[in-house]
Amino acid sequence: MTDIDVRDLTKEYGARRAVDELTFRVRPGRVTGFLGPNGAGKSTTMRLLLGLDRPTSGTATIGGRAYAELHEPLRRVGALLDAGAAHGSRTARDHLRALAASNRIPVGRVDAVLEQTGLAEVARRRVKTYSLGMRQRLGIAAALLGDPEVIVLDEPSNGLDPEGIIWIRTLLKDLAAEGRTVLVSSHLMNETASFADHLVILGRGRLLADTPVQEFIRARVQPEVRVRSIDPDALGDLLVRHGHDATRHEDGAWSVRNAPAEELGRLLAEEGVPVLELAAREGTLEQAYLDLTATEAEFTAQPQEA
Numbered sequence: 001m002t003d004i005d006v007r008d009l010t011k012e013y014g015a016r017r018a019v020d021e022l023t024f025r026v027r028p029g030r031v032t033g034f035l036g037p038n039g040a041g042k043s044t045t046m047r048l049l050l051g052l053d054r055p056t057s058g059t060a061t062i063g064g065r066a067y068a069e070l071h072e073p074l075r076r077v078g079a080l081l082d083a084g085a086a087h088g089s090r091t092a093r094d095h096l097r098a099l100a101a102s103n104r105i106p107v108g109r110v111d112a113v114l115e116q117t118g119l120a121e122v123a124r125r126r127v128k129t130y131s132l133g134m135r136q137r138l139g140i141a142a143a144l145l146g147d148p149e150v151i152v153l154d155e156p157s158n159g160l161d162p163e164g165i166i167w168i169r170t171l172l173k174d175l176a177a178e179g180r181t182v183l184v185s186s187h188l189m190n191e192t193a194s195f196a197d198h199l200v201i202l203g204r205g206r207l208l209a210d211t212p213v214q215e216f217i218r219a220r221v222q223p224e225v226r227v228r229s230i231d232p233d234a235l236g237d238l239l240v241r242h243g244h245d246a247t248r249h250e251d252g253a254w255s256v257r258n259a260p261a262e263e264l265g266r267l268l269a270e271e272g273v274p275v276l277e278l279a280a281r282e283g284t285l286e287q288a289y290l291d292l293t294a295t296e297a298e299f300t301a302q303p304q305e306a
């Protein structure tokens with residue numbers, strides 16, 4: 001079981017602080033979504049973690065060691081940062097075989113990951129003939145090749161079609177269920193909500209949230225109940241009479257805050273109001289994220305690129 005441990009991490013490019021005193025820990029057995037607006041420092045943090053850039057100060061370690069100190073790193077950490085990395089004139093199979101050979105990974109893993117990523121049938125085609133989605137799958141295959149305990153993926157859904165997006169969602173959850181440590185950056189809120197258990201959110205290089213997804217949503221978005229009856233006015237009067245905080249929609253339905261659906265259902269039955277619709281609406285990650293962005297200075301007044 002291996003943690004990713006980022007401690008007081010700072011990276012400056014000239015006068016610009018891309019990562020600013022960042023501290024968080026990514027635990028095994030769950031998928032951690034890594035969120036933040038463009039330029040927040042997600043890719044920089046991942047590059048520092050993988051030893052592709054040097055921190056100005058602080059540390060980013062995997063199982064207590066810097067990436068450069070890991071013995072056989074591809075067997076410990078699998079990463080996808082840039083899906084264009086494979087050599088275009090090689091076939092996918094040859095690319096993975098070369099990677100396996102140079103990292104002392106058993107060659108049998110090549111067919112296993114080709115199968116796992118749905119590339120088995122196109123494995124003998126040159127990579128330059130691949131679509132963006134296929135290249136993305138190949139990048140994920142390379143990340144999984146060494147059967148690593150830690151998996152770091154930057155925007156893995158990029159270029160995937162709807163079927164690919166469902167596939168990656170299942171893959172990420174399965175990898176975490178196997179006890180691996182999975183860190184995944186994304187721009188897409190609904191997408192992140194569909195696979196992440198935990199969130200680390202950055203704004204201008206700083207940590208804004210490190211929290212379970214459900215807690216983050218619950219703390220920031222009130223659940224609502226949507227209710228509709230054949231007589232919207234009578235329904236509204238009833239809700240007001242019973243002191244409910246309700247808003248009417250254009251279609252005549254009402255949204256009621258701070259009341260469980262069961263309580264409203266019982267009230268409407270007691271009052272003899274015919275109900276056409278009664279639905280509990282949990283908050284979404286997108287709503288919670290927008291609430292955070294509205295309240296955190298890190299999201300506003302982004303400096304212009306130099």
Ligand SMILES: Nc1ncnc2c1ncn2[C@@H]1O[C@H](COP(=O)(O)OP(=O)(O)OP(=O)(O)O)[C@@H](O)[C@H]1O
Nearest residue numbers: 013016017018036037038039040041042043044045
């Ligand atoms: N090599 C570099 N030289 C100079 N500035 C850099 C370099 N790499 C990143 N930056 C700057 O660091 C900041 C953080 O960028 P980074 O790519 O880490 O953000 P991000 O959260 O991954 O954004 P995105 O979601 O757009 O990929 C940005 O202001 C970026 O311009």
